[in-house]
Amino acid sequence: MEFSEDAAAFQRIVESRRSIRLFEKDPVPEAVIQHCLDLALLAPNSSNLQPWEFHWVRTPAKREELNRACLSQAAANTAAELIVCVARTRTWRRNCADMIRQIEELRAKGTRIPKATTDYYYKLVPFAYTQGPLSLLGFLKRIGTFFYGLARPTTREPLSHTDMKIWAIKSTALACENLMLAFRAHDFDTCPMEGIDSRRVRKLLQLPGDALVPMVLAVGKRRPAGVTLPRIRAERSWFVKIV
Amino acid sequence: MEFSEDAAAFQRIVESRRSIRLFEKDPVPEAVIQHCLDLALLAPNSSNLQPWEFHWVRTPAKREELNRACLSQAAANTAAELIVCVARTRTWRRNCADMIRQIEELRAKGTRIPKATTDYYYKLVPFAYTQGPLSLLGFLKRIGTFFYGLARPTTREPLSHTDMKIWAIKSTALACENLMLAFRAHDFDTCPMEGIDSRRVRKLLQLPGDALVPMVLAVGKRRPAGVTLPRIRAERSWFVKIV
Numbered sequence: 001m002e003f004s005e006d007a008a009a010f011q012r013i014v015e016s017r018r019s020i021r022l023f024e025k026d027p028v029p030e031a032v033i034q035h036c037l038d039l040a041l042l043a044p045n046s047s048n049l050q051p052w053e054f055h056w057v058r059t060p061a062k063r064e065e066l067n068r069a070c071l072s073q074a075a076a077n078t079a080a081e082l083i084v085c086v087a088r089t090r091t092w093r094r095n096c097a098d099m100i101r102q103i104e105e106l107r108a109k110g111t112r113i114p115k116a117t118t119d120y121y122y123k124l125v126p127f128a129y130t131q132g133p134l135s136l137l138g139f140l141k142r143i144g145t146f147f148y149g150l151a152r153p154t155t156r157e158p159l160s161h162t163d164m165k166i167w168a169i170k171s172t173a174l175a176c177e178n179l180m181l182a183f184r185a186h187d188f189d190t191c192p193m194e195g196i197d198s199r200r201v202r203k204l205l206q207l208p209g210d211a212l213v214p215m216v217l218a219v220g221k222r223r224p225a226g227v228t229l230p231r232i233r234a235e236r237s238w239f240v241k242i243v
Numbered sequence: 244m245e246f247s248e249d250a251a252a253f254q255r256i257v258e259s260r261r262s263i264r265l266f267e268k269d270p271v272p273e274a275v276i277q278h279c280l281d282l283a284l285l286a287p288n289s290s291n292l293q294p295w296e297f298h299w300v301r302t303p304a305k306r307e308e309l310n311r312a313c314l315s316q317a318a319a320n321t322a323a324e325l326i327v328c329v330a331r332t333r334t335w336r337r338n339c340a341d342m343i344r345q346i347e348e349l350r351a352k353g354t355r356i357p358k359a360t361t362d363y364y365y366k367l368v369p370f371a372y373t374q375g376p377l378s379l380l381g382f383l384k385r386i387g388t389f390f391y392g393l394a395r396p397t398t399r400e401p402l403s404h405t406d407m408k409i410w411a412i413k414s415t416a417l418a419c420e421n422l423m424l425a426f427r428a429h430d431f432d433t434c435p436m437e438g439i440d441s442r443r444v445r446k447l448l449q450l451p452g453d454a455l456v457p458m459v460l461a462v463g464k465r466r467p468a469g470v471t472l473p474r475i476r477a478e479r480s481w482f483v484k485i486v
Binding site for chain 2: 003004005006007009010011012013014015017019035037038039041042043044046048050052053054055056057058059062068069070071072091094095098099102103106111113114117149153154155156157162165166169170171173174176177178180181182185186187192194195196197198199200205212214215228229230231232233234235236238239240241242243
C-alpha cells in the first residue's frame with residue numbers, strides 16, 4: 001500500500017525519534033522551541049480543560065539546580081534546553097470559565113453553538129470535576145454512579161482526587177508526545193526524563209500543591225553515542241488485540 | 244523562519260487534527276489501521292516497559308455493546324472503527340523479562356551493552372516498580388526516599404499503586420497521541436472518548452483487574468458537521484512559562 005506524503009513524513013518522525021541520553025553542544029533556535037510548544041498546546045485534551053504547563057528553564061542558576069534535580073544524568077547535563085512538563089488538577093475551573101467566555105464571544109459573533117455544549121461547561125464540567133475535601137463528594141458520586149450504572153451505561157471517572165491526577169497526567173502526556181515529535185520533526189531530539197527528584201523540581205519552580213511533574217524533557221541535537229541500545233519492543237501480539 | 248518539510252508536515256497534521264463527533268460511512272483500510280497501531284507502539288515509554296494495549300473491536304456484536312458502553316454517543320455510533328486503549332500496571336514484569344532476554348540476545352550477537360543497562364533491568368526495575376500488597380513496600384520506600392532525599396536529589400515516584408496507575412496512563416497516553424496523529428497523517432480522523440462506561444468496557448473485553456481504560460478511540464472519515472466548535476485554547480501564557 002502506497003502511503004501519502006504526510007503519512008510517510010509522520011512515519012519518518014516517529015521512527016527516527018529515540019530517547020537521547022547525550023547531546024551535542026549545538027543550541028536549539030528559540031523559534032523552533034516556541035513552535036514546538038505551540039504544537040504541544042494543540043494536543044487533544046479532556047473537555048478542552050488544558051491541564052498542562054510547560055516550564056522552559058533558561059536562567060543559568062535555575063538550570064544548574066534543575067540538572068541536579070534530574071540526578072545530574074547525562075541527558076540533563078548535556079541538553080541544550082530543559083522543559084519541565086507539569087500537570088495541574090486545579091486549573092480546570094479557570095480554564096472552564098475561559099471556555100465559557102470564548103464560547104459566548106463566538107455566539108455573540110453569530111457562530112451557532114449547540115445548547116449541549118454550553119450546558120456541558122455551565123453544568124456538567126463543574127459537577128464532574130469537583131471531588132470535594134478528602135474526595136468526599138467524589139465518594140458520594142461513586143455510590144450514585146454505581147447504582148445508576150446498574151441499569152444503564154454511565155460515565156465512571158473522575159470520582160476521586162486520584163482520578164483527577166490520572167485525568168491531568170493523561171492530557172498532559174498527549175501534549176508531551178506532540179512536543180517530542182515536534183522537536184524530531186525539526187531534526188532535534190529529546191529525552192523524556194522520569195527518573196527525577198520531583199520534590200526538588202517543584203520547589204525550584206515554586207509549583208503549587210496540585211502540580212504533578214510527569215516528566216522533564218531534555219532537548220538538543222543527538223550525539224550518536226546518545227542512543228544506548230537498538231530499538232527494542234516486545235511481541236506485537238502482547239499489545240495489539242483484535243476482538 | 245523557514246521550516247523543514249517534515250516540520251511543515253507535522254504542523255499540518257497537528258493543526259488539522261480535531262476531535263470529530265460525526266463520521267462518514269467510509270471504511271478505514273485495514274493496512275492504515277495496522278500502520279497506525281505500529282506507530283503507536285513506537286512511542287517513548289517509561290523504562291521501555293510498554294504498559295499499553297490496544298483492543299480493536301471488530302466483531303459486530305461486541306462493537307454494538309461497545310457503542311452502548313460509550314453511552315451511544317454519535318462519535319462511537321458513526322465511527323468506522325473503535326479502538327479501546329488500555330493501560331496495564333502489572334505487565335511490567337513480563338515486559339522487563341523480555342527486555343532482559345532481548346538485551347542478552349543483542350549482547351550474544353556482539354552489541355556492546357553498558358553494564359548500567361543490564362543492572363537497570365535486573366535490579367533497579369524490580370525494586371522501583373514493586374509496591375507490595377496495599378502499597379506497603381511502596382510506603383516503606385517512601386519513608387526511605389524521604390530521608391535519603393534530604394541530603395541529595397533522588398527519584399521519587401512510583402511509590403504506591405496510585406503512582407503505578409499514573410505511570411501506566413502516562414506512557415499509554417504518549418502512544419495514544421501517536422495513534423491519533425497517525426490516523427490524521429493518513430487523512431483519517433479520531434475522537435478520543437473519555438466519557439465512557441469503563442466498567443462495561445472492562446467487562447466486555449474481559450480485562451484483568453489492573454487494566455485502566457484511558458480512552459476509547461473512534462476512528463473514521465470526518466463529516467464537516469463532526470467539528471462542533473472552532474478550535475479554542477486559553478491564553479498561551481497560562482501554559483508556557485519561561486523561567
